[in-house]
Amino acid sequence: MNTVTVIINGKECMAEKGEFLIDIAKRNGITIPHLCHLESLRGLATCRICIVEAIENGKKRVVTSCIFPVMRDMAVETNTEDIKRMRRTLLSLLKAEAPENEMIESMIEDCGAGDYSRFEMDYGNDCIMCGLCVKACEELGCNAISTINRGTIKKVAAPYEEPSVECIGCGSCAYVCPTGCIKMEEGSGIRKIWGKEFKLLKCGECGRYFITKEQYEYVNKKLDIPEELICENCKKRLTAKKMMEIKN
Ligand code: SF4
């Protein structure tokens, strides 16, 4: 049998064997709080906010739902008193790392505040060292940023904290950052990120700036047939138009 039954908070959910718990819950309208999980970038499991209680044969254990593949029928509780208490403690640690961050604040509002009086606050910092940005850049094959230093001075940066030759200015790292702490500025056809400036190119259809020259060249180097200089919105619009023409 390739299907399993998962009872999440009393709701019966069917799933494919091996499917991750967080995805089964989402598909069934049950939200599990999470910070470092994206369907396209899996397996980091650094924040632990997505913990839940898994119950099998009467035995309970706490699992990290974003990396927990369901292999057998089981029951899951996402909001027991124990889970809520553990989540509050985890959020307190994240609050200490990024004390003024809006995303962490809104999670604390949803999940409740723990006691963070015993933690030293790292004011001025918004990075929770989740690693999503580094992973996104790595998946692209650019490897322009990494984690540097150790302990309390650990951070994400380009090598030697200088503008990186590997960076193509695609912005993927900034788009995936859960705390929104990677600065990316755009204006007058220029994008600035990680201390480097990139010239933006315009879409051949709508004329909107949408891609850096370096990203466009990088993508085309990887493809057999060069990509047209057209933004995603216009591509969708042109495809829909073509489909209508075929239909008529
Ligand atoms: S903007 Fe630069 S550092 Fe960020 S993902 Fe793209 S290539 Fe990597």
Ligand code: SF4
């Ligand atoms: S910059 Fe953002 S994505 Fe990168 S490690 Fe920090 S919080 Fe995570």
Ligand code: FES
């Ligand atoms: S979302 Fe699962 S560990 Fe961060």
